[in-house]
Amino acid sequence: MSHHTIHLFRKGLRLHDHPTLLAALRSSRRLYPVYILDLQFISSAMRMGPLRWHFLLQSLEDLHRSLCRLGSCLLVIQGPYEAVLRERVRRWGITQVTLDAEVEPFYREMEANIRCLGQELGFEVLSLVGHSLYDTKRVLDLNGGEPPLTYKRFLHILSLLGDPELPVPSITAEDFQSCQPPGPGLAERFRVPLPADLEMPPESLSPWRGGETEGLQRLEQHLTDQGWVTTFTKPRTAPNSLLPSTTGLSPYFSLGCLSVRTFFHRLAKIYAQAKHHSLPPVSLQGQLLWREFFYTVASATPNFSSMAGNPLCLQISWAQDAERLHRWRTVFEELLLDADYSINAGNWLWLSASAFCHRYRRILCPVRFGRRTDPEGHYIRKYLPILKNFGSKHIYEPWTASEEEQKQAGCIIGRDYPFPMVNHEEVSDHNLQLMQQVREEQHRTAQLTRDDTEDSVELSVRPEHSEDLPRAKVARVAE
Ligand SMILES: Cc1cc2nc3c(=O)[nH]c(=O)nc-3n(C[C@H](O)[C@H](O)[C@H](O)COP(=O)(O)OP(=O)(O)OC[C@H]3O[C@@H](n4cnc5c(N)ncnc54)[C@H](O)[C@@H]3O)c2cc1C
Structure with missing residues (x-):
């Protein structure tokens, strides 16, 4: 005291x-x-x-x-x-x-x-x-001082640890009673800045309002639908729906406006009352465990967010093209409301087949992916209104529309909207060969994060559509 x-x-x-x-x-x-x-x-x-x-x-x-x-x-x-x-x-x-x-x-x-x-x-x-749900050091200790490198191994270590600790009680006015607040005048002097103070546009266009209050409200809203919670199966969610078909809670977790332990234990309570419920890796608790998995691996891996100096990551001689990189760059972190060092890097390592994912032959086609998951292109029409007058046939590849169709849609490709940066098939073929060679040459690294019995991340993808990636982030990439 x-x-x-x-x-x-x-x-x-x-x-x-x-x-x-x-x-x-x-x-x-x-x-x-x-x-x-x-x-x-x-x-x-x-x-x-x-x-x-x-x-x-x-x-x-x-x-x-x-x-x-x-x-x-x-x-x-x-x-x-x-x-x-x-x-x-x-x-x-x-x-x-x-x-x-x-x-x-x-x-x-x-x-x-x-x-x-x-x-x-x-x-x-x-x-x-x-x-995080656990102290990542405890997980490392139980795994011989190393991070478990597959989800399956990770779940095994967690089963030795038991459930995460229960949340501590929320802070109340009573907790502050024996503890003096900051002296007078400080609150005015050190107030929360307004966006304008930081030279930002005054209004945010995002429907996600920051803060614990909003985060808790959203959490409660989801938890009232117990049927939805118990049957939640990630591969059945829609990656490019206009409003998320998942919880949409990641921005709140990323800044700690919401506690992951609170969410985990609330889910456990609902599961306990249900006859059946989905399981990791596809259940809601399974999603939190993906988060935990990447946190644990990131906590013990040098340079986890880069290729150079990252012992888990295949060293791939990607094409060097400053202009193309510039066009893509922002989607990596800057546009994310939920940007998170461990989760972002972990998923990019997986998505690029640089680590974790060994099914590198499955290549995502941006056109086919969109057609299958959102055939009418509602998502594109909302976020790329310049393309909104194209019919469904051309919405994912407007450059194939005739000159007349482009005129009618009010969008000339090459003038109002760019041509594709690459020829998808050519680039896919090139990268496939590159990956094949890299995986042979760096066999040891390729095996480090490989689970021979089952590919942990692929489990969260519908088997018949396993080239479709499991998360909304893919759609954001397409933005
Ligand atoms: C390339 C790429 C980059 C990503 N970058 C980020 C990032 O910077 N920050 C981030 O929070 N998520 C990231 N993700 C993971 C995932 O896309 C988001 O966590 C998810 O879309 C958030 O939506 P939600 O809260 O509705 O998730 P839900 O499906 O409702 O899941 C609940 C929570 O589980 C966790 N979770 C869900 N999916 C994953 C996953 N694949 N990996 C780890 N944790 C997961 C999140 O904390 C999420 O809020 C990335 C995925 C990809 C493919």
């Missing part, structure tokens, strides 16, 4: 199931809830497009309001995190900094730097796990 504490929010933007914040409150006389808006750190560590910025600011505002209701507030301080901490520790007489443990290398480096600062300035550092 003796500390003057800064609780440093990084992710974990919530008050439910927050073990670190709870521990901070229980060990402090005064608590400063702080978010450091370090633009330099954010731009070097993450690629955040405007939609995600809006989502983050909305989440911070929501957290601030919730803290105010409990008699405290959120202080958003702009500046390099080390300088901000140095100054605040001195000014406020801080004896403890608490923060959630994270797996990303940039957040780990930040924690290590804060620990060094703690030694220099004389404050303690407490960090607990709150962003």
Whole structure:
């Protein structure tokens, strides 16, 4: 009860199931809830497009309001995190900094730097796990110090660990009673910035509003439909429906507006009351376990988000073409509302057959994929309105429409909309040969993440359509 504490929010933007914040409150006389808006750190560590910025600011505002209701507030301080901490520790007489443990290398480096600062300035550092179902270190320990490299092996290790711990109680006004809030005037001085303060357009076009309040509402909405929850089977969901046919909760998990443990245990309760329910890898709990799998592997793999220096990743001599890369680049991270280092890199490794996926001969055709999953092209018509007047026959390959048809659709290919960047068949053939050669030459790497009895990711794809990829992200790529 003796500390003057800064609780440093990084992710974990919530008050439910927050073990670190709870521990901070229980060990402090005064608590400063702080978010450091370090633009330099954010731009070097993450690629955040405007939609995600809006989502983050909305989440911070929501957290601030919730803290105010409990008699405290959120202080958003702009500046390099080390300088901000140095100054605040001195000014406020801080004896403890608490923060959630994270797996990303940039957040780990930040924690290590804060620990060094703690030694220099004389404050303690407490960090607990709150962003994953398990402490990934426990999974590694049980697997001989290495990450389990297939989903199947991963589930086996989890079966030795048992269920994830239960969520801790939500934070209430009572928890703040014996802990003084930040002094007067600080809330106004360190308010949550408006989008305009960061030179962003004032309105977000995204229907996903950031924050714990909205996240919990969406979660509850899904959980009321118990039939949907128990029968959820990922391969039966529609990857390019206009509204997600899955939960749409990933942005909330990515910033920790929602606790994955809360979701996992709520699902377990519903499963327990049902006669039958779907199972991993295709069930809803199975989706959370994919997340956990990639978190665990990422936590122990150097350079997990790149090819160079990543021991799990085949070293492929991809074509080097700066202009084409530029045209594609944004879809990797910047446009994602749910961008997440471990999940994004894990899925791209899999999708490119650089790791995890060994069925590299199954190549996704952007035209056939669209035709099968959304024959009328509703998704394209909404997000690429320039193409909306083409008939269904041409919506996925408008360059095959006659000149007359293009005129009628009000869109001339090559003038109003670009020609395809590549000839799909030629590029597929080339890459197939390349992959074949690489897999032979780098046989050991190719085997590292291979599950001989079953391909874990392919399990979540309808067997008859196994070239179709299982997730909405593919459709986003097509955007
Ligand atoms: C190339 C590529 C990149 C991706 N990048 C990201 C990313 O940056 N951030 C991200 O959260 N997801 C990413 N995914 C995974 C997946 O597309 C999203 O998690 C999913 O579409 C989110 O929708 P949902 O919340 O409705 O998922 P649901 O199907 O409702 O699943 C519930 C939760 O389970 C987790 N989950 C679901 N699918 C996966 C998966 N394939 N891998 C790991 N966890 C999963 C997510 O946390 C998700 O919110 C990527 C997938 C691909 C193919």
